Amino acid sequence: MRLNCLAGLAVVLSALPAAAQEVTLRAVSSFAEGTEFSRNFERFIDKVNSDGKGLIKINYIGGPRAVPPFEVGNAVRTRVVDMANVTGAFYTNLMPEADGFKLNGKPMREQRSNGTWEFINQLHNQKLNSQYLARQFHNVPFHIYLNKKIDKIDFSGLKIRVTPVYKDVVEALGGAPITTPPGEVYTALERGVVDGYGWPITGIFDLGWEKVTKFRMEPPFYSVEVNVLVNIDSWKSLNDAQRRLLNDAALWLEGLDSEKDAAMKAERERQAAAGIQALDFGPAAAKAFLDRAYDVAWQSVIKRAPESGPKLRQLAGN
Ligand code: 173
DSSP, X not given: OHHHHHHHHHHHHHHHHHHOOOEEEEEEESSOTTSHHHHHHHHHHHHHHHHTTTTEEEXXXXXXXXXXXXXXXXXXXXXXXXXXXXXXXXXXXXXXXXGGGGGOOOOHHHHHHTTHHHHHHHHHHHHSSEEEEEEXXXXXXXXXXXXXXXXXXXXXXXXXXXXXXXXXXXXXXXXXXXXXOGGGHHHHHHTTSOSEEEEESSOHHHHTGGGGOOEEEEEEESOOOEEEEEEHHHHHTSXXXXXXXXXXXXXXXXXXXXXXXXXXXXXXXHHHHTTOEEEOOHHHHHHHHHHHHHHHXXXXXXXHOTTHXXXXXHHHXX
């Protein structure tokens, strides 16, 4: 009887690994926890953890306190983490053409059906040892914010905080670019180390930057891209059901971009209410700026990535 019981227990135990194949993935974000460019990724994690009970669990380690923003790409490449929420601008050292992703603002549905996703996924497989699971915020543009008033679109004499997103255009218009991660922007503004900064239209209130910002230059330009990457070995170690769950959640995450039109309108109003004044130089100046901004950015991407740059440009269609 006793033996029987033990034998029964052994069967249950040996059946466990097959029945309970819950896998845990460690994830980080290159943006601060709870702020605009982490928030949808955090919703994605909640969804995976609830839809994927018993199958997959994402252990969210957090934001830049866990891994510095410009090192997140390398952390997912080397499997220090299994998953990351990170903009291509933060891993151009490993993949120069990542700087071109901001030049494609087509909806992800289209990018997935016209071969763009596949091409960018191959680049991630090869250079970042990772799967390109999702891209967020295709419809959210960037701006240059300033503390000194300008009377035309010319940054001569201005020091402007950049990442690779804004560096070429700031330089082309005479500004002095200073690269910093987001976590250093507030202090740089407060101390007058910089006269302005690049950032998307959304998110400055999460960081308190409205307290140290006077102007927002028009027009908006480029497209935000924040990607969810999964280390390729972690990805391959998953079974079909686990991969399907992540893919379904990724499509859901990309769909959240549809919330952004209303959010951007509200954000513009909130900036105006906080005393941030829009500097608008009219349609001709806006067009000249945009032409220049795209031109210098493509040139820079193509110079650094002579093979994949032109292909990215053809896929972006601009
Ligand atoms: O300004 C930045 O730090 C930056 O490059 C970026 C990219 C995507 C979303 C938010 C900021």
